[in-house]
Amino acid sequence: MRLDRIQVELRPRSPWEAMELGLAMVRRYARTIWLAWFALSLPLFAILNAAAWMLDALPWAGIAMWWLKPLFDRLPLFVLSRAVFGGAPTVRETLSAPRVFGWGGLLRDLTWGRPSLTRSVAMPVTLLEGAKGEQLRERRKAIVGARGSGAAMGLTFLCMTFEGILALSCVTAVFLFVPMEYLSESALAVWSLLFESPPKWAWLAWNAIVWSAMSFVEPFYMGAGFAFYLNRRTHLEAWDLELAFRRLATRLRAAVPLGVALCIGLAAGAWMPAHATPSEAPITAERAAAAAAAAAAKAPRRPLEQAIDGPAFVEDARFAGAVGDAYRDPLLNPKRKQSFWELRWKPDAKRSANPGSGVGEVFALLFKAAMWLAAIGAAVLILWQIKRWWGPMWQGGKAVPEPSPIAEAAVPMPETLPADVASAARKLWMQGQARAALALLYRGSVQKMVERANAALAPGATEAECLRASRRMPSAEDREAFAQVVRVWQHAAYAQRLPDNDAFESLLQRAASRFGWAA
Numbered sequence: 460m461r462l463d464r465i466q467v468e469l470r471p472r473s474p475w476e477a478m479e480l481g482l483a484m485v486r487r488y489a490r491t492i493w494l495a496w497f498a499l500s501l502p503l504f505a506i507l508n509a510a511a512w513m514l515d516a517l518p519w520a521g522i523a524m525w526w527l528k529p530l531f532d533r534l535p536l537f538v539l540s541r542a543v544f545g546g547a548p549t550v551r552e553t554l555s556a557p558r559v560f561g562w563g564g565l566l567r568d569l570t571w572g573r574p575s576l577t578r579s580v581a582m583p584v585t586l587l588e589g590a591k592g593e594q595l596r597e598r599r600k601a602i603v604g605a606r607g608s609g610a611a612m613g614l615t616f617l618c619m620t621f622e623g624i625l626a627l628s629c630v631t632a633v634f635l636f637v638p639m640e641y642l643s644e645s646a647l648a649v650w651s652l653l654f655e656s657p658p659k660w661a662w663l664a665w666n667a668i669v670w671s672a673m674s675f676v677e678p679f680y681m682g683a684g685f686a687f688y689l690n691r692r693t694h695l696e697a698w699d700l701e702l703a704f705r706r707l708a709t710r711l712r713a714a715v716p717l718g719v720a721l722c723i724g725l726a727a728g729a730w731m732p733a734h735a736t737p738s739e740a741p742i743t744a745e746r747a748a749a750a751a752a753a754a755a756a757k758a759p760r761r762p763l764e765q766a767i768d769g770p771a772f773v774e775d776a777r778f779a780g781a782v783g784d785a786y787r788d789p790l791l792n793p794k795r796k797q798s799f800w801e802l803r804w805k806p807d808a809k810r811s812a813n814p815g816s817g818v819g820e821v822f823a824l825l826f827k828a829a830m831w832l833a834a835i836g837a838a839v840l841i842l843w844q845i846k847r848w849w850g851p852m853w854q855g856g857k858a859v860p861e862p863s864p865i866a867e868a869a870v871p872m873p874e875t876l877p878a879d880v881a882s883a884a885r886k887l888w889m890q891g892q893a894r895a896a897l898a899l900l901y902r903g904s905v906q907k908m909v910e911r912a913n914a915a916l917a918p919g920a921t922e923a924e925c926l927r928a929s930r931r932m933p934s935a936e937d938r939e940a941f942a943q944v945v946r947v948w949q950h951a952a953y954a955q956r957l958p959d960n961d962a963f964e965s966l967l968q969r970a971a972s973r974f975g976w977a978a
Contacts, residue, residue: 467543472690474610481539481686485679488538488547492678495534495553503527504670508663517662524670528677529568532582533557535678539685540587560586577603577611579684580691602691610687618680625672630665876903881971885964893957900970901948907974908932908941922949940973 467480485492504524511520537556541548557565564585568578575581581599584590590598603611657665877883880903887896905925909916912931916924922945929941947966950956958966970976 467689469689469693471694474607474687474690477686477690478610478614478683479686480690481683482679484539484543484686485535485682488542489678491547491550491553492535492538493674494550495538495556496531496674496678498550498554499534500524500531500670500674504666508666512659512663515659517659517666521662521666521669524666525673526569526573528673529573529578529582530557530565532578532677532681533560533565533586535681536583536586536685539682540583543689576615577608579614579680580607580611580688582681583685583688601695602688604691607687607691611684614680614683614687618676622669622672622676625675626668629668629671876906879976880974881967881976884967888960888963893963894951896963897948897951897957900967901944903976904941904944904970904974908937911937934973937973940969944970 467484472480504520507520507523508517511517533556534553537559538548538553541552564582567585568582572578580603584598584602585595588595588598876899880899884896884900884903887893887899905916908914908925908929911933912928914928914931916928920928926942926945929938932938932941943966947958947962951958
């Protein structure tokens with residue numbers, strides 16, 4: 460690992476700031492990352508779904524693609540780990556990432572390590588540092604640790620949420636193209652298509668949507684985890700200081716020739732012979748010694764020399780004052796007064812050895828209270844429903860009579876419509892046959908709609924088909940009146956929601972005035 464070739468600014472960052480740096484790196488090398496991603500995952504997606512189509516097991520193909528995420532995660536990690544140190548790989552080189560990293564860590568990532576929530580940070584430790592066994596566990600613990608696990612798990616949950624939002628958005632986007640009058644029928648159709656009896660093509664479309672969402676989010680997930688890994692190593696190993704010292708050493712090495720040249724020049728000048736003027740007397744050894752003795756006699760004696768030569772140490776008052784001022788400086792010897800409350804009783808050794816035991820006791824007490832409330836609620840529910848659940852036991856062993864079967868019968872309708880549909884429907888409503896009255900009103904409205912729209916309906920046409928055919932009616936008021944009759948009939952037929960007397964009378968008068976039934 461060549462720190463001097465690193466392409467990002469290494470400095471201690473907060474976890475989320477480091478992850479933002481990882482997202483920027485993914486955007487910088489997006490072309491290489493996603494081309495390699497699709498080159499590996501798209502053929503595998505096609506093979507798995509084709510095999511699942513033949514075996515009628517398409518849900519398992521989607522689960523398999525999700526489970527193989529660690530295999531695909533090696534591609535963005537390879538690109539970023541090479542690019543951050545100055546050598547961005549090509550797509551062909553990126554596709555060889557599993558072979559370069561080896562297959563040892565892949566077995567762990569696809570088996571017992573697959574549910575890990577810190578995969579984005581732990582995978583760089585395994586693949587980039589080359590540690591194994593106990594050393595690998597120690598490195599994972601040091602990098603992820605207590606400080607890194609929370610942010611790594613938060614990143615995992617955040618990316619899972621984004622994937623779910625993207626997948627559900629693709630499904631719900633279908634409703635943007637559905638007219639409002641067909642929205643309820645379309646929602647029921649989608650529910651039946653996806654959850655009750657989904658066909659093969661629906662499962663295949665869902666697998667493609669989930670794979671697309673995973674392909675969009677997963678490279679950002681690994682990029683954020685890799686940047687967080689670099690930030691943790693910067694914190695633990697002081698990479699920023701090491702780079703600063705390396706730059707300083709480089710500058711010093713560049714200044715060495717200049718310093719050597721300067722020293723050589725000074726030495727040459729010191730050894731050059733001096734030319735004495737005629738007025739100067741020659742310097743002899745006796746004169747040099749006498750001059751040195753005179754200078755020593757005139758020089759002031761320091762306290763250490765006085766202690767050696769004299770019987771006692773003579774302290775200078777000004778020096779003592781300066782020392783006292785230095786010791787009184789708050790920057791050198793800071794002091795402050797702090798008041799606080801202290802308990803009269805002292806905690807025992809076990810409690811003081813574990814400072815978090817108080818918080819643990821509070822959570823334990825809350826959990827215990829919640830369990831007791833749940834138990835009491837379950838007991839009350841059992842006592843409240845025991846007579847309903849164990850009815851024969853309360854009746855002395857007598858069997859409870861089974862309720863009479865519900866009689867279902869079709870609404871009797873005349874073969875031909877009456878001349879005055881409005882009067883006939885009102886008569887049925889007054890006799891208490893509300894469903895028959897609404898059915899007659901619906902049949903009469905459909906007949907008038909077919910005449911005015913010049914449409915042909917197949918036998919057994921649904922309400923939605925009738926609404927589509929009613930768009931050909933030239934009058935907008937006729938179309939609105941017919942849509943209102945259809946909605947009221949649907950509420951009565953499928954939701955057992957009957958209108959009140961005023962609502963029925965208003966609907967009857969509007970339909971009669973629009974379709975010519977009024978006397």
